[in-house]
Amino acid sequence: MTEQAQATPGAAKEIGARRARKEDARLITGQTRWTDSIQVPGLLQMAVLRSPMAHARITRIDVSPALDRPGVLAAFSGRDFADEQGSLPCAWPVTEDMAQPPNPPLAVDEVRYAGDAVAVVVARDRYSAADALEAIEIDYEPLPPVLDLEEALADGAPLVHSDLGTNKCYDFHMPAGDYQAARDRAQAEGGIVMKRRYLQQRLQPSAMEPRAVVVEPIAAAGEFTLYSATQIPHILRLLLAMTTGVPEHKIRVVAPDVGGGFGSKLNLYAEESIALLVARRLGRPVKWTESRSENYQATIHGRGQIQDIEVAATREGRLLGLKVSLVADMGAYLQLITPGVPLLGAFMYPGIYKMDAYDFSCTGVFTTKTPTDAYRGAGRPEATYAIERAMDDLAQELGIDPIELRRQNWIRHEEFPFDTIAGLTYDSGNYEAATDEALRLFGYEELRREQAERRDRGDPVQLGIGISIYTEMCGIAPSRVLGSLSFGGGGWEYASVRMLPTGKVEVVTGASPHGQGHDTTFSQIVADALGVPFDDVELIHGDTKSSHKGLDTYGSRSLAVGGIAITQACGRVIEKARKVAAHLLEAADTDIEFSGGTFRVRGAPESAKTIQEVVLATHLAHDMPEGVEPSLDADATFDPENFSFPHGSHLVAAEVDTQTGFTKIRSYVAVDDCGRVINPLVVEGQVVGGIAQGLAQALYEEATYDADGNLTSGTLADYLVPAAPDVPEITMARTETPATTNPLGVKGIGEAGTIGSTPAVVNAIVDALRHLGVDDVDMPCTPERVWRAIQESSAASA
Amino acid sequence: MPRISVKVDGVTYDDDVEPRLLLVHYLRDWLGKVGTPIGCDTTNCGACTVLMDGSSVKSCSVLAVQADGSEVTTIEGLAADGQMHPMQKSFHEEHALQCGYCTPGMILAATDLLRDNPNPSDDEIRDGLEGNLCRCTGYQNIVRAVRRAAAEMTESAAATDPKEARV
Structure with a gap:
């Protein structure tokens, strides 16, 4: 630990403890409540017919033959709901003239990606519903698919949305400083202007639980309860109200146990909307559960960008300017934040570095593919990949050690708070400390020696060292900043603390967990803040009826925003209780001290009341101070003043077999800094799990389409989610540089591992092969791609 | 039917x-x-x-x-007589689950793995669980949990079997 966490009032007994999670009991015994497990009386099953074509006009559709199949109660096409289904919302119009075509839940006249929903069947059981889909008659007139991002922008390209007259969704430009001057200076002074193109393949998020939805209507009252495998019950309720016309107060959304999200359950999806419309039409409860194949077609994909990077630097390696030109794949429609994902990256391309100028531009493009949206990191992994690949490439070009090049340019710890060229203010960080610790654990010098030896002797297995020193913006976010970026929502979080008569505590949070361990982490915070036992705290979340207000879980925001709201609400409870305690102890409020769950009169420590005694006395309300209401409950809504900026230094040693192209990760060291740590066990779990996902982008995963626009990675047999033998052991350590923008000193850690790891792995592979003339391998770096890169470079040099 | x-x-x-x-x-x-x-x-x-x-x-x-x-x-x-199976306990103690969706299958596959090989190496654990995917944990703590359960089960088998205790 490089710095001690800030002292807080009262002894921190729970904060910092490696508590095993209270969530686990039901999860390890199967006493779970996944959405697909929910049964309600009279429940019907819905199945969805999807387009087998990437792009086509629907010339005829007849669902009536499905009605003759056994067990079928109803069947609907898009035409049956055309007047009431509305359009799925996009909450982020990134430019004033952004093209925003309609996104009907059920396609009516035209399908625009393979998997686009065209009809539904409702039956008594899931088998009957699936069988009856085959009976639906539908004729398609094929239209040309639009698959390649650059060809899509060419004149005369076939159009995804013919009404728009273009496949361009938007052009976004964010200049800072004078990039042209920085570039001119580099050239005039004998420096370097380095151009690179990096590719971000599409990814399939692959939460282990596919999506599911159950809608239970009370038709006579016009009320609906919607259970969904979602990250965003509160936002979903609002979006459903806006799109279906059902008033917000007549919709209850419940996120029961949710089996992972990674951004892919951060949307109003077509099936949620359709299930509600069908339940309303039939007056019966309806369930839809996604198969994995559907999940890969109809749940959002991540990434999908072409990154053109230009770096201007002096001969000595000082960064002068950075120019980033992106082409970003929107897919066929705009989902909730599809166009904004590249913008979340826009602020992070400068990474941890100082420079004089920065120029960011992005063109969003429609294709006839599954829509893209937020996937773990959302924009920041792409940005970090580009800058950290570029730093290694620049070090090679200049003949400088890549660590030294980074040292020369990074923000030094004494320079915080630091205003970056992209317009952010990084509150705190210590890249030196994290990197020094990583180098020590890694054995950097020794590995460099081994690398040289292997090169000298022409070892068929070459060693590469990959470096990634990242920071990222998370804890999304200050509402005013989101507003300034035209995002259609705020960034605050809500909490309420309820003191029960026996001294137990119920805590309502607007965050909505799906694997992160909120119940445990938040209980630790509350236990210290109120001085109550960890086990006496119960969390309530994920149900708009009991947790009525919140902005849910994404962008590593739950602790850095939601945790602070809880801290503030606890503070208000204590202030209320202080008045009651003072009255009971016959002292002035100002003479009452609170520590470790006990109120004491200053200077008379034997005169004391525990918080539980004060709670009970308040509940009885027999003897309250004048004018004080008999309740200690309190709530708080916290809107942060800034994002949080965790950082870390990841080092990878990769052995690359030049004869087979196979990469073996020999060691992986990650030193991360997320400020003050509430629960190290949970933090380490987030880091290592995040690294596995980022490493999977580097080595294994890619959403692929054939020339007709069919998804050819549409099952788990085709899309390589790594299994246990595919992921190396990660050596983890931490430095702690507290955030200065929130009272707990915490920073988000949910996405950091994913953000840091991808460039570290690819840099290691390229580093192993540079002496063979290889300076890039496209992701995923499969054995075939690595082998081909070696062959092509040796052919080129021959 | x-x-x-x-x-x-x-x-x-x-x-x-x-x-x-x-x-x-x-x-x-x-x-x-x-x-x-x-x-x-x-x-x-x-x-x-x-x-x-x-x-x-x-x-x-x-x-x-x-x-x-x-x-x-x-x-x-899996829990017998109100007692959690050592594999369930060790998954909890080693934080071998996050969302928990893969966990039932992972725990049962791991118990079968230990039936075949009561004292597996880390690589044997990873290979033995290859057919079970987890998207949250990166598997590291799952390997630790299986190792821990293996140790516990070997110990308790030794404690109840005097012949094995001498080995």
Whole structure:
């Protein structure tokens, strides 16, 4: 630990403890409540017919033959709901003239990606519903698919949305400083202007639980309860109200146990909307559960960008300017934040570095593919990949050690708070400390020696060292900043603390967990803040009826925003209780001290009341101070003043077999800094799990389409989610540089591992092969791609 | 429709089922054993793993009729006499789960792994669990949990078996 966490009032007994999670009991015994497990009386099953074509006009559709199949109660096409289904919302119009075509839940006249929903069947059981889909008659007139991002922008390209007259969704430009001057200076002074193109393949998020939805209507009252495998019950309720016309107060959304999200359950999806419309039409409860194949077609994909990077630097390696030109794949429609994902990256391309100028531009493009949206990191992994690949490439070009090049340019710890060229203010960080610790654990010098030896002797297995020193913006976010970026929502979080008569505590949070361990982490915070036992705290979340207000879980925001709201609400409870305690102890409020769950009169420590005694006395309300209401409950809504900026230094040693192209990760060291740590066990779990996902982008995963626009990675047999033998052991350590923008000193850690790891792995592979003339391998770096890169470079040099 | 008789978590059920009914749907939709989840449709993910006559099977690729006459243990029946199985305890203690969706299958596959190899190396654990996917943990803590459970189970077997205790 490089710095001690800030002292807080009262002894921190729970904060910092490696508590095993209270969530686990039901999860390890199967006493779970996944959405697909929910049964309600009279429940019907819905199945969805999807387009087998990437792009086509629907010339005829007849669902009536499905009605003759056994067990079928109803069947609907898009035409049956055309007047009431509305359009799925996009909450982020990134430019004033952004093209925003309609996104009907059920396609009516035209399908625009393979998997686009065209009809539904409702039956008594899931088998009957699936069988009856085959009976639906539908004729398609094929239209040309639009698959390649650059060809899509060419004149005369076939159009995804013919009404728009273009496949361009938007052009976004964010200049800072004078990039042209920085570039001119580099050239005039004998420096370097380095151009690179990096590719971000599409990814399939692959939460282990596919999506599911159950809608239970009370038709006579016009009320609906919607259970969904979602990250965003509160936002979903609002979006459903806006799109279906059902008033917000007549919709209850419940996120029961949710089996992972990674951004892919951060949307109003077509099936949620359709299930509600069908339940309303039939007056019966309806369930839809996604198969994995559907999940890969109809749940959002991540990434999908072409990154053109230009770096201007002096001969000595000082960064002068950075120019980033992106082409970003929107897919066929705009989902909730599809166009904004590249913008979340826009602020992070400068990474941890100082420079004089920065120029960011992005063109969003429609294709006839599954829509893209937020996937773990959302924009920041792409940005970090580009800058950290570029730093290694620049070090090679200049003949400088890549660590030294980074040292020369990074923000030094004494320079915080630091205003970056992209317009952010990084509150705190210590890249030196994290990197020094990583180098020590890694054995950097020794590995460099081994690398040289292997090169000298022409070892068929070459060693590469990959470096990634990242920071990222998370804890999304200050509402005013989101507003300034035209995002259609705020960034605050809500909490309420309820003191029960026996001294137990119920805590309502607007965050909505799906694997992160909120119940445990938040209980630790509350236990210290109120001085109550960890086990006496119960969390309530994920149900708009009991947790009525919140902005849910994404962008590593739950602790850095939601945790602070809880801290503030606890503070208000204590202030209320202080008045009651003072009255009971016959002292002035100002003479009452609170520590470790006990109120004491200053200077008379034997005169004391525990918080539980004060709670009970308040509940009885027999003897309250004048004018004080008999309740200690309190709530708080916290809107942060800034994002949080965790950082870390990841080092990878990769052995690359030049004869087979196979990469073996020999060691992986990650030193991360997320400020003050509430629960190290949970933090380490987030880091290592995040690294596995980022490493999977580097080595294994890619959403692929054939020339007709069919998804050819549409099952788990085709899309390589790594299994246990595919992921190396990660050596983890931490430095702690507290955030200065929130009272707990915490920073988000949910996405950091994913953000840091991808460039570290690819840099290691390229580093192993540079002496063979290889300076890039496209992701995923499969054995075939690595082998081909070696062959092509040796052919080129021959 | 064929009649089957299956003992699930200690209770015998007799039902007439469609020949095509999958065991996992029989467990979930017919018996209400919803502790066993479904994660894919191609037998890749292993979330639906149960023990059939002691061996781990992916219940999405077993027909209910194939389970006729057999004994099935799901995650709901793994704890015995109110005591959690050492594998359940070690998954908790080592933080070997986050969202928990893969966990039932992972725990049951791991218990079968230890039945074949009571003292596996880390590599053997990783290879042995290759058919079970986890998207949250990066597997590191799962390996630790299986190692811990193996140690605990070997110890308790030694404690109850004087012959082994001498070895």
